[in-house]
Amino acid sequence: MRKMVKQMGFVFNVDLCFGCMACEIACRNENQTDSTVRWRKVSRLIDDTFLSVSCNHCNSPECFRVCPENAFTKRGDGIVHINSDLCTGCGLCIEACPYGAPQYDPVTQKASKCHMCYPRQDRGLPPACVESCSTEALTFVDLNTFCDKKMVGTIPGFPDTRLTNPSIAFYPAKERNRYFLK
Amino acid sequence: MEIYRHACPRNCFSTCGMLSYIEDGKLMKVSGDAKHGYNQGRLCAKGYAYTQYVYNPYRLKHPIKQTPRGSGNWERISWEEAYDTIADKILELNKRYGSNLASGYNKFSGNIGLLHYAVEGMFNSIGPHTKPIGNPCLITGEQAMRKSFGQMNSMMPEKMAKMNAIVIWGANPAVTNVHQMKFILQARQKGAKLIVIDPVFTRTAATADIFIQINPGTDGWLALGAAKLLIQSESYDQEFVRNQTVNWEEFHQYVNEQVDLHEVCRQTGIALDVICELVSIYSMAEPCATWIGFGIQRNVNGGKNISAINTLAVLGCHSGQENRCVYYSHSGIDDFPVNLLNHEEPEHPIVLHSREIDINNFAENASKLVDPPLKLLWIALRNPLSQDQDFQAWESLMNELELIVTVDLFMTKSAEMSDIVLPAASHFEEMDLNVSYWHHWLSINEKAIPPYYEAKSDLQIARELMKKLNDRSPGFSNFPSEREPIDWIRMELTPSVKKLYSVECIDDLLEGPRLRTEEVSNSSSSSFKFRLFSQGNKGTSTHFINRRKTDVEESYPFQLLTPQSLLKIHSQYETMPWLNQAAEQEVVELSEYAAEKNGIMEGDKVELFNQNGKIAAIARISRFLPQKVILVKQAGKNPINRLIVHRPQENKEKSSMNFYDSSVNIRKWREKNG
Ligand code: SF4
Numbered sequence: 106m107r108k109m110v111k112q113m114g115f116v117f118n119v120d121l122c123f124g125c126m127a128c129e130i131a132c133r134n135e136n137q138t139d140s141t142v143r144w145r146k147v148s149r150l151i152d153d154t155f156l157s158v159s160c161n162h163c164n165s166p167e168c169f170r171v172c173p174e175n176a177f178t179k180r181g182d183g184i185v186h187i188n189s190d191l192c193t194g195c196g197l198c199i200e201a202c203p204y205g206a207p208q209y210d211p212v213t214q215k216a217s218k219c220h221m222c223y224p225r226q227d228r229g230l231p232p233a234c235v236e237s238c239s240t241e242a243l244t245f246v247d248l249n250t251f252c253d254k255k256m257v258g259t260i261p262g263f264p265d266t267r268l269t270n271p272s273i274a275f276y277p278a279k280e281r282n283r284y285f286l287k
Numbered sequence: 288m289e290i291y292r293h294a295c296p297r298n299c300f301s302t303c304g305m306l307s308y309i310e311d312g313k314l315m316k317v318s319g320d321a322k323h324g325y326n327q328g329r330l331c332a333k334g335y336a337y338t339q340y341v342y343n344p345y346r347l348k349h350p351i352k353q354t355p356r357g358s359g360n361w362e363r364i365s366w367e368e369a370y371d372t373i374a375d376k377i378l379e380l381n382k383r384y385g386s387n388l389a390s391g392y393n394k395f396s397g398n399i400g401l402l403h404y405a406v407e408g409m410f411n412s413i414g415p416h417t418k419p420i421g422n423p424c425l426i427t428g429e430q431a432m433r434k435s436f437g438q439m440n441s442m443m444p445e446k447m448a449k450m451n452a453i454v455i456w457g458a459n460p461a462v463t464n465v466h467q468m469k470f471i472l473q474a475r476q477k478g479a480k481l482i483v484i485d486p487v488f489t490r491t492a493a494t495a496d497i498f499i500q501i502n503p504g505t506d507g508w509l510a511l512g513a514a515k516l517l518i519q520s521e522s523y524d525q526e527f528v529r530n531q532t533v534n535w536e537e538f539h540q541y542v543n544e545q546v547d548l549h550e551v552c553r554q555t556g557i558a559l560d561v562i563c564e565l566v567s568i569y570s571m572a573e574p575c576a577t578w579i580g581f582g583i584q585r586n587v588n589g590g591k592n593i594s595a596i597n598t599l600a601v602l603g604c605h606s607g608q609e610n611r612c613v614y615y616s617h618s619g620i621d622d623f624p625v626n627l628l629n630h631e632e633p634e635h636p637i638v639l640h641s642r643e644i645d646i647n648n649f650a651e652n653a654s655k656l657v658d659p660p661l662k663l664l665w666i667a668l669r670n671p672l673s674q675d676q677d678f679q680a681w682e683s684l685m686n687e688l689e690l691i692v693t694v695d696l697f698m699t700k701s702a703e704m705s706d707i708v709l710p711a712a713s714h715f716e717e718m719d720l721n722v723s724y725w726h727h728w729l730s731i732n733e734k735a736i737p738p739y740y741e742a743k744s745d746l747q748i749a750r751e752l753m754k755k756l757n758d759r760s761p762g763f764s765n766f767p768s769e770r771e772p773i774d775w776i777r778m779e780l781t782p783s784v785k786k787l788y789s790v791e792c793i794d795d796l797l798e799g800p801r802l803r804t805e806e807v808s809n810s811s812s813s814s815f816k817f818r819l820f821s822q823g824n825k826g827t828s829t830h831f832i833n834r835r836k837t838d839v840e841e842s843y844p845f846q847l848l849t850p851q852s853l854l855k856i857h858s859q860y861e862t863m864p865w866l867n868q869a870a871e872q873e874v875v876e877l878s879e880y881a882a883e884k885n886g887i888m889e890g891d892k893v894e895l896f897n898q899n900g901k902i903a904a905i906a907r908i909s910r911f912l913p914q915k916v917i918l919v920k921q922a923g924k925n926p927i928n929r930l931i932v933h934r935p936q937e938n939k940e941k942s943s944m945n946f947y948d949s950s951v952n953i954r955k956w957r958e959k960n961g
Pocket residue numbers: 131132133135136144145159160218219220221222232233234235
């Protein structure tokens with residue numbers, strides 16, 4: 106796939122996320138999605154840290170590759186977009202995405218997913234989930250230009266990134282001392 | 288799209304500034320108010336779900352009445368009919384007993400906006416009646432704070448971002464005060480240490496640099512043990528102690544002679560080297576914030592625990608200047624006249640005062656009333672049949688009542704047991720003025736949308752019902768029904784409030800929330816001297832009451848803790864699909880020990896029981912829970928408070944409800960006994 110002019114992506118700082126779910130519900134507030142549709146999901150990992158994931162607007166999106174209707178496009182800013190007019194609701198993208206990003210919407214009977222709030226971005230606003238994160242655990246940058254040596258490509262508990270090359274980067278958690286009762 | 292300014296009125300630390308986005312009179316979405324310096328343009332998950340709260344299929348649309356009570360046989364009535372029925376009853380009871388003492392209310396924190404004191408104002412306006420007093424939530428701690436510091440207010444919570452260490456005792460801001468987390472983590476990003484002391488491995492604990500698990504209710508032991516080590520190593524500010532405290536000699540002697548470190552370790556379950564680690568934080572980091580959560584005082588040792596923690600914090604603070612670096616709660620409301628709450632009662636020729644009953648034991652006390660008995664109960668901003676305790680007492684009280692009226696947005700457990708239910712407005716449908724019990728901001732809440740169907744605000748109901756009473760019986764109530772919400776708000780903005788919050792008029796608040804100016808006099812220059820922990824009554828040999836010994840029965844070996852869950856506040860928010868993804872079933876968390884002892888496996892259906900009743904739940908086994916602790920989160924449908932009965936102590940001092948002093952047992956569910 107050709108190199109995008111920009112590749113907007115999420116940066117997730119594990120150390121700053123405490124699983125409050127504001128991002129997940131802020132997404133629903135902004136996009137008024139159906140109750141069963143979760144474009145963003147916060148989950149608790151086994152080491153008791155949290156992870157907030159949506160569509161990662163991958164460099165090699167599997168959804169894009171498997172869709173028989175060619176409903177997916179990748180915009181110049183790297184956002185992977187699904188054209189709901191073309192979607193027939195076959196569900197292949199839902200199965201193919203390693204991150205569970207596309208969701209079946211029982212009302213429209215189509216797949217839908219995070220569009221990185223491009224309508225907001227086009228107005229110069231950050232994505233709703235990013236805006237809602239009080240500790241700035243979740244931010245977004247142009248990954249083509251942003252780089253920080255402390256950033257890593259994945260963390261334990263995140264799905265295998267080799268297949269799709271997702272546009273997300275991480276800061277890992279610092280060490281902690283925990284003294285439990287015997 | 289129109290945008291309006293709001294304040295989230297939930298019983299929550301944050302009282303967030305909020306914006307609503309309105310199209311054709313409909314709430315399209317919400318956002319945080321960027322002009323609010325505490326929440327800084329963000330909300331919590333619950334806050335972001337408000338469109339689902341306002342347009343919720345379960346929201347009450349019209350006044351309804353139920354005959355007979357509890358049958359579920361509801362019928363829609365008009366406001367007119369509702370007011371008539373209620374007014375008839377009030378007037379008839381007044382005639383029967385010669386006063387309004389047979390009428391009363393039970394109200395708490397469902398909406399903490401100042402105009403919601405309309406309920407109190409309404410009852411005051413009819414003269415002596417029956418009213419709840421006290422505060423189930425935080426008063427024990429408030430009294431302990433006032434005793435230690437001479438006042439309640441702490442520094443602006445935003446200042447936590449500048450601390451070198453933050454020690455949190457039994458608070459869980461990651462769940463209950465999410466906006467505070469940014470200040471805490473900002474400090475941590477700059478190298479500050481976050482220490483969390485809690486019996487439960489909470490989300491906040493998971494974020495901490497150091498988590499110290501403690502046996503529930505033994506925080507005072509830990510604080511005194513740490514204070515002893517601090518004194519032994521002479522790493523406290525001796526000059527401060529000499530000049531700014533009152534009872535140093537007594538405390539010093541007490542710690543020397545009575546606080547045995549082995550006993551501290553045994554009681555708290557914490558190893559000595561871990562206590563030393565805590566002491567090293569208190570003795571070097573400067574400045575260091577101590578935050579005492581409300582959970583600390585939900586047990587019989589609550590006040591003492593807080594006094595001991597205050598003492599440790601102040602000794603370790605190294606400074607006279609910042610001895611207010613202990614955070615508990617800020618009583619913003621004290622700045623205001625709160626005219627509705629303090630509305631003056633008209634005089635009654637014979638009955639001089641209203642009849643007061645302790646809200647913490649409301650049902651039992653209310654059913655004991657004679658001359659006259661309580662006959663009409665108005666329930667508003669509260670769901671006692673889910674959030675109070677001693678449901679059996681509630682049941683017998685309700686049997687005695689001739690009319691129960693509930694005002695709510697949803698059909699709560701309490702509404703289900705009422706004769707008349709009146710639909711309440713959401714904060715988008717009414718005006719209000721809001722301060723917080725944590726941060727120091729003042730916000731106005733605008734009316735953005737028309738009421739949902741026939742919903743009305745508490746103030747509107749008060750205005751109309753009192754007018755109805757006066758139409759029937761002129762002069763019955765002195766409520767100024769003609770006064771509009773905005774007039775009440777204007778009356779709250781007294782000259783001193785205007786100065787304190789730098790506002791000139793309401794318009795200033797419409798432009799954005801205002802911060803209270805910090806008082807210049809800090810405590811070092813004031814004459815008040817800090818009161819160190821003191822043992823209290825001498826005669827008693829054990830200074831803390833030991834739960835296990837006084838526990839009534841061996842048959843209930845587990846202590847029940849019932850904290851808030853992330854996506855609810857008490858029983859509120861239960862009908863919002865966005866916030867209720869998981870299975871409907873109640874979950875009980877138990878330790879591996881408890882599971883093994885009772886042959887319970889993960890996911891089993893279990894029953895939690897004690898002498899007060901039982902509830903069914905699904906077992907979740909936690910490797911981090913103390914052996915003898917069982918944890919169930921607050922909820923409304925199958926309320927855990929069914930198992931809680933708390934008899935307030937005989938002493939007259941007001942206290943919070945000791946929700947965490949309850950004992951239970953657990954076993955696998957058996958259909959037969961179910
Ligand atoms: S970027 Fe927008 S659409 Fe995507 S998860 Fe965040 S809020 Fe939802």
